[in-house]
Amino acid sequence: MPLLLCLILCVRQSPTMAQAAADLQRLLEKDESARRAGDSLTRLQVALQLRVLLNDAPDAILATAHAYSMLRDSVKVFETLTEYAQTGAAKKNMEADKKFAWLVNNSRFQQVCRKVEENEKPISRATTILQFPDTGYLAEDIDYDRQGRSFFFTSILQHAVFRLSQKGSCQKFAASSSGWPMMAIKIDQPRDRLWVTEVAMPGFDGQPDTAKGQSAICSFDLHTGKLKERFPAPEGAQWGDMVLDRRGDPILADGQSGAIFRLQQGAWQRLDHGDFISPQTMALSDDGGSLIVPDYVRGLAIMDIASGKVAWIHSNPAQPCALNGIDGVYKNGQRLLMTQNGVEPERIVELQLDKAGRGVTGCTMVEKASPGLGEPTHGVWVGDDFYFIANSGWNVLDRHGKELPGSRMTPPALMLYRPSPSRTPTITLP
Known part of the structure; x- marks a missing residue:
């Protein structure tokens, strides 16, 4: 856009x-x-x-x-x-x-x-690992279950969470009890919890007008898919993106109002002070005290969780890089991977951070304008490997969730980027 x-x-x-x-x-x-x-x-x-x-x-x-x-x-x-x-x-x-x-x-x-x-020329440093078995998911977010050695992803069109095996088989794991699109997903492995947000997306067909704009976060048993708890969002909030803090508490971003909230012991706590316009999927700092927040409109920021104070990150002047239009950021040591679908051409970018994790020392274009990339959404680190959803389907749908004239959805793909060039991609996961 x-x-x-x-x-x-x-x-x-x-x-x-x-x-x-x-x-x-x-x-x-x-x-x-x-x-x-x-x-x-x-x-x-x-x-x-x-x-x-x-x-x-x-x-x-x-x-x-x-x-x-x-x-x-x-x-x-x-x-x-x-x-x-x-x-x-x-x-x-x-x-x-x-x-x-x-x-x-x-x-x-x-x-x-x-x-x-x-700048329009394709760059491809990632490898397609597998294709999802259906075209009708509109796959949004993804996380990796280290115990079950499989991925979980959310489907907006099918209002459910699916489990995706390493070989590409896919099974519905849990459905929205409200019949709403399911969006953000994070696994709390130590507590065997799966956190998922559901949003009655304004404009999308198939939802009652009385529900549109409402949102909630749900907690499922990681092994059985049984719904354990459901917490409605504060009035007007739409939980599209999420990260977990060190205690496993969800921190959620509303890309419509710009608000960032944390859920602690069943109560909502607002963390920001109005600096954001459209925050997306955040990353937790190594010490757990701050968030790297991608604002779709304003760029990349660091926010102190306790105070809400914000400092904006700027790219290295010697190697400029667009920092807006980021759908999600994913930190692994000094590496920060970005899924960037709000710029032209859409891309996956690796940023190298300084030792403090607060400055950009360089950037590498991972995937850009390649045939299978389509519109990427979110990703997850598995060890030192970064997996991300490509060809999600957003770019062939109108604002009501219907296919654009002359367009058709094709199966999304799971792609792998390995920062070390000496290793060859496989689907052997820890």
């Missing part, structure tokens, strides 16, 4: 608007007013403020280049477009962008266009 459209949808859909979302809405309204008035200077000022708020997201950089172009500042246009290209972002046929029409014959502009086109 283009970032600016995502921004509009995020602020319109938020039932309770956080401070960051309110700031975003104010800037978008100011830009629209300036556009109608033909005030190019104000539009540039807004674009520069958006770059700060969105932590240099590629589309915010591109919007700044558009603003400079309206002012006919070619030096700043080329400077900004070069920054855009360095993030790895792609914009198909940039030469057809009417906002740059006056530059199409300029050699520097053509050079930037070629660089952006290069």
Whole structure:
């Protein structure tokens, strides 16, 4: 989804608007007013403020280049477009962008266009391990059961959790008692618990209007699939993403309102202070005291769990990397894997972190624009190997969960990335 459209949808859909979302809405309204008035200077000022708020997201950089172009500042246009290209972002046929029409014959502009086109080229460092046996799952989240030596994944369209064996056989493990799509999933191995969220997704067919927008988190017995507990979310919250803290307590993110809550002893505790617009699947720091939070709109942050204080992570200037559009982050030592489906082209990226785990020292493109990638969603570390869902199906569905005209769902796949190049992929799991 283009970032600016995502921004509009995020602020319109938020039932309770956080401070960051309110700031975003104010800037978008100011830009629209300036556009109608033909005030190019104000539009540039807004674009520069958006770059700060969105932590240099590629589309915010591109919007700044558009603003400079309206002012006919070619030096700043080329400077900004070069920054855009360095993030790895792609914009198909940039030469057809009417906002740059006056530059199409300029050699520097053509050079930037070629660089952006290069960003569309496929990269593949992962291996397809197996294909799921059905097309109708809309597979969302995944975790690995080390005792049962199998994967669990959630299905949005079938409103259930499935167990996936190493050989690709698949069985329904537990169903939503509410008949809602099931989304986030995490295994608490020491306590033999399986935590899963269910969300009556607004806009999706097959759910009563009275339930839409409601959410809950369910606890199942890891061995039997029996429902043990169910905790309805606070009013208006939609639990799309989750991580467990060191005590096994779920920490949940609402990508619509921007809120992050923890469930402790059956009570909800809000952890954030309104810094996020659309937080996704988080990672716990090694010491358990903080979260690495990917905000789909604002980028990558570290949040102290006790205080809620937030610090934003920026990519290494020597090796820029887009940090928005991240659906999930997964930490393993100094490595951080990102499933990034809100950028073009969609990708899986490995970030190398500094010793403190708070700065990016480098990045590696793992998978990008490859034939089988489709729209990736979430993943899981199994030892030193990273497994992720590819070709989930989101990109062929409309907002009601129906196939787009001329499109059809194909089986999702499980892909494996092994950071060490000396090892050959197998499906032998611990």
